[in-house]
Amino acid sequence: MAIDVNSEDGLIIRKLIPLGTWPGARFNALCESITIEEIRGGTLFKKGDMDPRLIYLLSGEVTLQSEGLIIEVIAAESEAARFALAHQIPRKIDAVANGAVRFLRLDADIVNNPTPLVCKEDNSYMVIEEPEDDPNDWMTALLKSPVFQRLPPANLQKILITLEEVCFEKGEIIISQGDVGDYYYLIKSGHCLVSRKPSPNAKDIKLAQLGKGEAFGEDALLSGEPRNVTITALTDMVLLRLDEQHFLSLIREPSLKFIDQERMQEVLMQGAVLLDVRSQDDYKAGHLPGSVNAPFFSLRMQLKTFNREQPVVVVCDNGKISEAAAFLLLRHRFNALILKGGLNVAASKPAAKEVPEPVHETAHFTIDDGVETLINLVDEPHPQNTREPSDQISSLTASGALEDQLGLMKSENEALRRANLQLNDKCLKLEIEKEEALRQYHVLQKQMEKLMQMLDKAKGDQGVA
Template sequence: MLLIAFNGPMAVDVNSEDALRIRKLVPLATLPGPLFNDLCNEITVEEIRDALLFKKGDTENDLFYLLEGEVVLQAEGLVIEVVSSAHESAKFALAHQLPRKIDAFAKGVVRFVRVDAEKANNPPALEYKEESEMVVVEEEIDENSDDWMTILLKLPIFQRLPPANLQKILLALEEVAVVKGEVIIEQGAEGDYFYFLKSGQCEISRKPTPISKSIRLAVLEKGEIFGEDALISGAPRTVSVTALTDVTVLRLDKNRFVALIKKPSLVFVGYEEMAALRDEGGAVLDLRPLDEFERGHIEGSVNVQFFSLRMQLKSLNRDKPVIVVCRNGRISEAGAFFLLKHRFKAFILKGGMESVAEASKEDSAESRNETKADAPPQVEEGTPMPEERDAGPDEQLLKLKKENEMLRRTVKQLNDRCSELDEEKKRIEDRFTTLSRHFEQLKHMLRKLKNDA
């Protein structure tokens, strides 16, 4: 059979139907608007008939995407798969492993694009800045779009994942219809699935105690993800999620979530690395219960309960690192994942406060050893020390500098402690104001009951 190219390459107009098709390809769907526009200026649409796109053994580092027609994937003359542009699998690159393991042959007329793999998989980062409490992003998601895959891939968490992971996730997602009023996640239950809200609305609620009424925390809209907290921490569900309307969700089981999403997303740092991040202006969030926090915490850290983390987002700076801390690191993983969902630079202190305790023990041991090693010999009272007898002006100056540095450190510690006490005072005053308000309400209710009697 004669293999011929049907037409030469055609440039991609960013407003064309071809560009709309390309916009839905994986991982190109994750590119911010400006980067996608640059990509369209660099690539072309090619059209061939009954010809090879690539052959086994090729090492050219390009991703081939099918836009129209059918491509036969074959090895040694044996047909392995026929990929049609109408099928969901066409959103992924054709047999992208290098060197190529199989031949790709155009069945009839085929239109396709080839994209440099490095540019597709490792695009330059764009910064998202926060001004006047508003988040400025490159591109808004069309809420009326029926292309759930594009919406999903634009989420910050998925933009961090390797293309191979994205393909496995999309192929493994299970669609489930839920009727209005049905509970999707129940507080206290074991975590089993991670969810993407394909359509409809859901309510997040929490019961502070088993006998109290549920408190609404938030409303989830189409295109949001939920249910990851318990999968990450291994703890029971901390909230309930209920369908406010008839909804459709896509879910991914726990094992795939951990392997494909959790592990590639989370970043752990040690105690010294945390200190370096704090020097860059990073904030430390302590997710432990208040009583644990008050018994001991990292200097300058802020205590935030995990279920109220959503309400603290406006107080955080997206341009600075956020280090999340808990007792042993497990709850921190869920907290960091939540921050990553909202485009924060989140890190986890490896081992949590338990690692801080270990580091403190080591520092104390080293300090004791140094003290013993540097301790002066015992002398009789009134006998001048050798350095006092023999030290010249330079040695005395050096000694004074060391003492001055120690005093400066002490003053800093006292100032920090003073700031902590001021914050504690403010919290107590706020609590007193709230209690006074409640007391006045109770007095009013008591007077009303007496009058009614």
């Protein structure tokens, strides 16, 4: 029975490794051809089984054991369940269902060696086929990027002609956090480290490593903000750089898609996700109903939670941060759309035609700020045109007190904003530590499997003796 890719099961399967890296068309084809199995108790496979199919746990809990010794208990919602269960053939251990479980059996050859994806060619976009020669060639890796696959051939040719080669030695800083954006960089050879300081006196937080065929530096060019990270060469590096003007005209313009409010409402009704990439404080102060908040700086760490099959409409205050966010989403094969002009432009439009605009109702659409609306501060004109001097003094005193309160609130908001940025950086650091812990876990798991093999062999030798 075919599986709906947008169903709960489809979203779970999409997170399985390596299925999460497949293009949408290939994944959809797989879901049409597979069936979910279910058992209540019993054995999924036994030690010595030769069935080459991979088994992925979708729901429930499975115990991996050998001769009565429990090696591991895997729950469907755990990180370990994203991998196939004890995939070595012949099976080295038993897999026993703890109650009701649902799982998939997938052909190992299809999972590990999927049919190469070939794109059709047209007159508007550069099209790349999966190469049969050197897969590590930097230009091949670059042209496989979703960003460059969307470029017209003429743009791609101009880019390759315009690129300037620059070299950096190991340990040299390529760009510094806080600098003004000037170039977009492509890595021809070598590796570099991406890091960030949450505050001037804080230690660097390591965010990622980049290598051949990857690119960086577009955030500042698109958003107009200073560089938000530092890039340091881990090895001697050869980079190709493109200046801001050529980046904006040759890459940004044909890559990014903008929509107005009317079109936004249409795509949202068709199932698109509305993504607000402003800070949490700005989002709480006012946002569009139904929007999801993912501050741009932490967006990279949340990409795994999004469904590539759903278009994403990106919004921010003025549209500039949305451009950087949409470019990031595009690089990771999402269909990203940008609300043109952002919330500021949208909010400046009248609510209805041929009707005088109310004093405090300037938004074209409702913005949900989660706070009850206060009484209008501008009352109707007082029936008397003059006030007693004592009333004027009282009014001035109240006004001064109000200004003091507003000043205090601004100071508190700024302190909260700084604290929020520090928390975001801590979350990123914890996410990186989590990934490293998972990597070590999988290394230990492989070592455990080898030890079990040695133990089984030793027991077999004793039996022969």
